[in-house]
Amino acid sequence: MKSVARFLLVTLVLAVGSLTLAACSDDDDGGGGGDSSAEGGSITISQSSQPDYLDPALSYTVNGWEPMWLVYTPLITYKRAEGAEGSELIPGLAEDLPEISSDGLTYTLKLRDGLVYSDGTPVKASDFEHTIARVLNLESGGSFFYEAIEGADKYLSGGDPEADISGIEADDKTGEITVTLVEPDASFSNVLAMNFAGLVPGDTPFRNLTEDPPPGVGPYELTSSEPNREFVMEKSKTFEGLGIPEIPAGNIDTITTKIIPNAQQQAQDVIDNKLDYMQDNPPADLLPQIKERFEGSDAPDGERFEEHTTVSTYYFFLNVREEPFDDPKVREAVNVGLDRPALARLYGGTLAPGCGFLPPGMPGHNESLDGPDCPFGDPNQPPDLERAQQLLKEAGAEGAKVTVWGNTDDPTPKVTEAYADQLDKIGFDVDVRILGAGVYFQAIGNEDTRAQTGFTNWFQDFPHPLNFYFLVDGGTIQPTNNQNFSNVDDLKINDEINALALETDLASVEDSWAALDEVLVADNSYIAPYGHQKQSTFFSDRMDFSCALFNPLYLNDYSSWCLKEGE
């Protein structure tokens, strides 16, 4: 035991020593680089956790979509541009945008001539049906979107993966593809542009191919995948010759993505030019230093950092099937008592407080909910705690037992604990459950868990309010993998969603979507939104910052990147 005592003393001395060293060693060889950019080259970037899947049929996370939208191009896609322009639909592997029949039920597209996958296999029109069949058959998180296709339900219940989906007709000779829907869906063009619909060859197996990703058509191909270690994307040898306008072929030759759980290490490695980019925002601890040194064109150590507003909403779900949140007054008490500016501080200045569900940048965004006119009080000001306590008292729910759920992804545990403390101050009797990030959403989306309230968020998949409102649509509630965590099943909301979904001219119904936000949040408090997140681009000194594009849907566009001359 004496040796243990000595070990502890030595550990303490080493810990203090290393802290001193860490505090002193902030010098790096940063500084501006050349103004001109280079062609080709290799970079190493990082993600904090392995993408859920490296299979376009299955992946449904930012981690997966950011790299994979450059590997698997759907029939239609989005413009490689920043801001609102980046949400514009453009033809992808199809020659043109779909022709939609007057009843809104039939979508007709024609495949471009001479397309080949990254392995040289010719692309056939029938590959589209196989692609959608994989999404449905593998019970992907995105299968819900394609169940609108005629015959999809029959295909699913039949259990035969090779069976035909009657609503998809594909002619390999002419390249014509016709998709027939059960009922009109104004967002279906966006659904066709989702990553799930990125074409894969017709013989791609019906199983998760994360360890051996299938070939696709895109500026890059996935050439190696070692789950939880790294995956490699190389510039496609075939894509440039296909001549698809508006989809650039990419500059960097090889992009190696390493999985590094420690955000602090990732940020330090980018500062030190050992990594060229980190997908997550830098940790709050290093953010002030990074902003000071690298933000803006006149940054002292060269421009390497920029923040972008994302189309996202962070909110707490309030499960209406569980006490005490079955009472609207209790839900209102939570919304009134929620200290939104306090929660924003936990995000280190990267979260803009708000009360609205549809975020800024999304058609139908209700500005009044994100400003001083929010019915629960200005989201940028401390809450009216007394009013919240009074509401809880009126509901007779003082001291009601509530378990708050959160996951381990930083800063969610702190946000969950802060939310629990705020509920405690309102008058609830609160417990906290923190689960691993990898299992969290499956756990709270399982009806057996009976999760009362907790953390969740949503980033847009496509620029249509339906992409947010399916999260509170009674028709989407399912026993497992449920995304409607509040279990909202309000006839008025359901009917309005169904009615607005039919309208193809989105601009004409933006006000109606904004009004629906009032019904969801202000009138019924089905959820407790607290803000909208910003996302950063943070590069090493090797990268030419002027090349980089930030797409509102797929975030950082790797195909736009380039290295500085001489790197």
Place this chain on the structure above:
Amino acid sequence: MPEGGRVATAEGAAAPAGAPEQATLGAPAGAGPWRLAWRRLRRNRATLVFGGVFVALVLFCIAAPLYAKHVAHTGPYENHLSDTIEQDGETVNVVGFDGVPIGPTWRGEFLLGADDNGRDVMVRILYGGRNSLLIGVSAALITLMLSILLGLVAGYMRGRVDGVISRMMDVLWAFPVVLLGVALGTSLALGGFELGPVSVGPGSLLIPIFVISIVYVPYMARPVRGQVLILREQDFVEAARSQGAGPLRVMFAEILPNLASTMIVFFPLLIANAILLEAALSFLGAGVQSPEPSWGTMIDSGVERIITAPMLTIAPGVFLVATVLALNVFGDGVRDAFDPKGRVRMEH
């Protein structure tokens, strides 16, 4: 025969080894082993000082609610994200808009600063200490009881019973302590556990207590078994048997009292190891679950702020090192006092 006499008999069994030690200490003839041990302990100043440090830490942690109420004016779970305090005549945010918490104020409120949620670090350290000590002492007690029971039965019964128990210990021993602790802790922390009518929730402190007490059993049960193997061959055990005492009576009335000094030697060392393991498990997310404070979880969350708020890591680290160091030095002293020849060693 009085109880004290029985203990003396057992020590007498080891007397040939202990006799020269007594002579060098100049103990008067006839002094009992307890008195001898106490005398040795009193002469070891380092042991007494570190024992005092440990007692002071325990008292300080026990007084956490008083400190929170009358000095810090805040509880261990209370967030102060939007609050401000007066410092050097200026109003400052407890947590800045950029998320950086206030550092040490060196006065009652936020003495050692605040964490990311604006909670008082000193208050959480004291409450975390209560959890660490509660887990450490409880786990050590359970380990002690299980180890004595298993070591006693295995050492006395020998044969097949010994074989089964020893192999079970070998299986547990085959896993590194932290690895086994993390595996058990993570699986239990996810869903809790139910054992007949006993149901333990996922966030309960009973889980780290249970996990830590189990993983350390082989480290103590084996040396206890060795002690029992020696004691069962002593004359006083033979005498009890010849008077008709059954195995249970021999084990628990004759041999067990003679393991008292072993238990005393092991106990502080077991507590130290248990506190250290609790901190390691909590650091890895498999021990105390948030928002319950523990030194391990505080160090873990503080690492994310190592540059802008290093006190979040240093402060709980210093308390952890001080506690474990105090217990180890005190434990070494107790062993030197009760077992000067070093016959009993916790196996690693």
